[in-house]
Amino acid sequence: MNDSFMSHQKLRRLTLTMMLVAVTVVISRIFLIPIPLTRGNINLCDAGIFLTALSLGPREGAAVGALTGFILDLLSGYAQYMFFSLAIHGIEGLVVGLLAAKFLGKAGQVLVLCIGTLVMVSGYFGSDSLLYGISMGLIGIPANLIQGMVGAIVAFFLNDKIGGLLRR
Known part of the structure; x- marks a missing residue:
């Protein structure tokens, strides 16, 4: 393959990954359930991370996890968590992406999630x-x-529908 084709593929993959960051941030801000006891909230961040990791792999899963976690905390006013979330959600996406390649099938997906x-x-x-x-x-x-469980369930069911489109 020539370098131009490879550059195009890398740019396409990067663009898709950044679009998934944006979509995950938006759905996480729209579907938000405040938890007064912890002063935090439940959102769909993990659904986007899991779907990306299952569909595109560990590198993209880690990128979407890290960037989404960081941006959400910045936008939500949880600056004390930004770097923790960057690491936690980045590792989460990386682990799911790595394990998804080893544990195939529906049962494997459930285990990985x-x-x-x-x-x-x-x-x-x-x-x-x-x-x-x-x-x-x-x-x-x-x-x-x-x-995490809500995110896993959403990603599990969307992976069949959307995962194939993302892998193209």
């Missing part, structure tokens, strides 16, 4: 505990689990 959810939940347990103490870390676990 559960692992991705646990990565996110454990990451926020750590960051909440570091920022506010272990009790706040523990209090945040149920809301983070719900967010």
Whole structure:
């Protein structure tokens, strides 16, 4: 293949990845459930991260995760979480993308999405505990689990419909 074709493919992939960041930020801001106890919220961020990682792989999953997490915290006024979210959601997308290539089929997808959810939940347990103490870390676990599970369910069902379009 010539260099021009490869450059075009890389540019196309980068553009698609950045569009997925934008779409994930928008759906995460539209579908927002405030959690008064933790002063945080449940959103669909993980759905976009999971869908990207399942469809495009670990690099794109990590990019969408990291950038989306960072941008959402910036827009939501949670500056203290921006860099934590960049790392947590970036690792989440990376792990799901890497494991999705190894665990194929519907059962494999379910396993991979559960692992991705646990990565996110454990990451926020750590960051909440570091920022506010272990009790706040523990209090945040149920809301983070719900967010991760909702994201996993949405991504699981959308992957059949949208995943094929993204892989083209």
